Amino acid sequence: MPLHLERINWMPSPPLAPDDGPIDIEHLRRMTLGDTSLEREVLAMFSAQAVSLVATLATLPADSRALAHTLKGSARAIGAFGVANAAESLEAAMRKGGEPCEALAELRDAVAQARTAIDAILRRS
Numbered sequence: 001m002p003l004h005l006e007r008i009n010w011m012p013s014p015p016l017a018p019d020d021g022p023i024d025i026e027h028l029r030r031m032t033l034g035d036t037s038l039e040r041e042v043l044a045m046f047s048a049q050a051v052s053l054v055a056t057l058a059t060l061p062a063d064s065r066a067l068a069h070t071l072k073g074s075a076r077a078i079g080a081f082g083v084a085n086a087a088e089s090l091e092a093a094m095r096k097g098g099e100p101c102e103a104l105a106e107l108r109d110a111v112a113q114a115r116t117a118i119d120a121i122l123r124r125s
Contacts, residue, residue: 021113021117022080022082022083022110022113022114022116022117023043023078023079023080023114023117023118023121024079024080024081025079025121026079027078027079028042028043028078028079031077031078031079039121040121040122042077042078043078043118043121043122044118044122046074046075046078046080046114046118047114047115047118047119049071049074050071050074050075050080050083050111050114050115051111051115053067053070053071054071054104054107054108054111057071057090057104057107058104060100064090064094064100065091065094065095068087068088068090068091068094068107069087069091071083071084071087071107072084072087072088072091075087075114080110080114082110082113082114083107083110083111083114085110086103086106086107086109086110086111087107089103089106089107090103090104090106090107
């Protein structure tokens with residue numbers, strides 16, 4: 001029995017996890033049970049906490065790994081996965097005794113992107 005082969009144009013697959021920007025809004029909604037006032041409250045709290053922690057981390061205090069870990073957990077809770085990944089990288093660099101400057105710069109950038117997204121969310125709601 002002959003096979004009838006037909007050429008099919010390649011079509012890219014969607015990403016396994018959607019990349020909706022610095023804040024995963026669907027994750028945030030699940031974590032806040034759809035309560036928009038709670039969403040706004042946790043976003044504002046995270047934004048303030050992130051700025052404070054990054055400023056403290058820049059001085060490389062003795063508890064830097066714990067601070068990076070705290071930021072990683074907070075970021076994951078609101079869906080700021082870029083911040084969480086950058087905090088995790090900083091935490092790993094410190095654990096290995098390596099130079100944390102590059103990881104800290106990546107964390108600053110990720111926090112800045114998340115804060116820009118948070119500001120936009122808070123302005124429109």
